[in-house]
Amino acid sequence: MNQIPPNTSDVSNLQGRRILVVDDDQDSQELLAFMLEQEGAEIQTVSNAAEALNLITQWQPDILLSDIGMPQIDGYTLIRQIRNLPKEQGGQVPAIALTAYAAEADRETALSSGFQQHIAKPVDPVECIGAIIQLLQKT
Numbered sequence: 621m622n623q624i625p626p627n628t629s630d631v632s633n634l635q636g637r638r639i640l641v642v643d644d645d646q647d648s649q650e651l652l653a654f655m656l657e658q659e660g661a662e663i664q665t666v667s668n669a670a671e672a673l674n675l676i677t678q679w680q681p682d683i684l685l686s687d688i689g690m691p692q693i694d695g696y697t698l699i700r701q702i703r704n705l706p707k708e709q710g711g712q713v714p715a716i717a718l719t720a721y722a723a724e725a726d727r728e729t730a731l732s733s734g735f736q737q738h739i740a741k742p743v744d745p746v747e748c749i750g751a752i753i754q755l756l757q758k759t
Contacts, residue, residue: 633753635660640681642672644690655745669693676710683752688719699734714755718743
């Protein structure tokens with residue numbers, strides 16, 4: 621994936637944006653939350669798909685960042701469940717898959733499951749912020 625560096629005018633695009641981070645790894649959650657809060661985003665983090673589904677319908681995030689490899693319900697199943705929700709309950713929230721599974725086949729699986737972007741871990745901050753900005757501009 622091409623890196624899309626944010627520029628000064630784009631940074632304000634994250635100001636006040638609601639971003640839901642779903643990752644069972646606390647360190648990953650904290651790193652993403654810190655990075656995105658520095659860009660002015662409002663962040664909620666959860667560690668599993670059930671919490672994510674509950675929060676999506678209540679909090680209505682502008683974008684979802686989700687790990688793929690989680691216990692019980694993986695990210696692929698989570699995004700399919702989200703896409704089955706009505707639009708007004710968050711069913712069309714833009715979503716980025718974050719995963720250590722970085723092969724082209726993994727990217728294709730993430731996209732065909734309902735994610736709009738696929739970013740390999742460890743997450744590069746410039747790539748991640750650029751992907752979020754790009755996705756938000758499309759919505």
